[in-house]
Amino acid sequence: MKGAHRVIVETKKIKYDFVVKRNITILTGDSGSGKTVLIDYIRDYRRYGADSGVFVSCDCDCRTLDNEDWERQLEEITGSIVFIDEGNRFLPTQRFAELVQQSDNYFVIATREKLPMLPYSIKEIYGFRESGKFRHTKQKYNEIYHLYGEISNSDSIEPEYVITEDSNSGFDFFSSLSAEKHINCISANGKSNIIKRLQEEKICGTVLVIVDGAAFGSEMRDVSKYLEAEKNIVLYAPESFEWLLLASNTIPHLNVSAILEQPENYIDSAKYISWERYFIDLLIDSTKDSPLWRYAKKKLPAIYSSPKVIKTVKKVMKLIVWD
Amino acid sequence: MLTIVYGDAENSIYNTSVYFKNSYESEWFDSELAKEIVRDVDHSDVLSGECIQSPVLGQIPPERLSGGVKTLLLMLNEPDKIFNASTCGDNCAKWILEIGKRQDITINLRHMMDFGMNTRFDIVIKNGGEVVHSMKELIPVASQYLNAMRQEQD
16 A cells, blocks of 8 residues: 555544554554544444444545454455554564565554564654644544654754664764764664663763664654653654665765655555665665665665765754764 | 563453453442542543543543553552553553552553653562662663563464
8 A cells, every 4th residue: 555545533522634654653642642532433433334423534444453353354454544452462463563564554553562573663653632623612623743753852963972773884874974073983783772772882972863763663662761861862763874865865867856755655565564675675776777876785885975975964964963 | 569560471461441341340430549540641520430521522431431541440459460551651650650659569561651750769670670769760671671572472
């Protein structure tokens, strides 16, 4: 499945109106904010249609998935948005993760639980809040809102130490960038090691942690709470390192601006579990015929550490002062 | 005292909503603490042991309370059992600490609950026996055990 899909779910009492645009969307946040109510409404609508008193509008099927017979149902559903509430024991299983990876559906999951096998984006983690807008006096409007942004800071920062999630090309690039600035750059060797590395390193000054936002969702809660408890650490989470290179518009004869503006229209959920993988493939495929620019994930080709590329990537990294 | 098991906990109740639906007793709503929890978390009033006044949904039965409130009521009334407290949002954390002050409870957490960055507490982490007193102490310990949690096999 591709594209952005607007979902409206409405009763006389509550209205929900939001857009789903990646294969995995997480609904989380405070108790009593209306996550289960939303899923109950969709279940009622599926069972009873107009008799339910629920109105659902979407350009594709919206359905719910519960414990009973979930595996068979999931194998049969296609082209739908599948809503799953917390409390389903299959959510943290390997089998569920496998079926999501091959699925032509989008999934909206109400949970606070870490699901490390599902590489979901920090940008698709939402909370609900009452927005105070009313269509008529009795109806309350539940608004969806982003819990995390691309950068954890609202002011500009000047890094004095860099930690990358990546240990391959991304690390090579940020090592070169950090060397230019005469600051240290280390790799955490994986997204689940960030807190451990922050604890191990004896660091003075402002630390910039760089991760691939497109697949960092399961770690985001832990790391953002660690950042709240400790000072002088900023998290920067662009979609991925390859996205940064593509967005910098520095590679000759490569114009992917239309894709980067609305990736959801190009990325098939059945083929790509995460946008991170798509941007790697896009960069590799777009540069494969150029001996100079041919990209490799394992080892960064020299051209990508050139002053010109570094300069253009720095411009994309808003709020981070390198010079 | 509050004890937490991070990750997978044997014999814990994972789907607290279903357990609550089939186990709650109307007397549970007689206590002032239960009424206060319902008011604070769900902004609702207890009319009786079988009827809650919600500002959004109108009069509802207890099984339509939020997942967080239902789990808090289970912790309060069945302290010998271990409930999945990842069904509780951060707005339930102060009530978990409060219940833990009144009686010994053990809960299961599968995410990083925020008990308040400026709150002091005494929590035992059952996984390794650590005792922590602040979020600054708790986060690295909890993170270690949450990372060790592997996706369960079917």
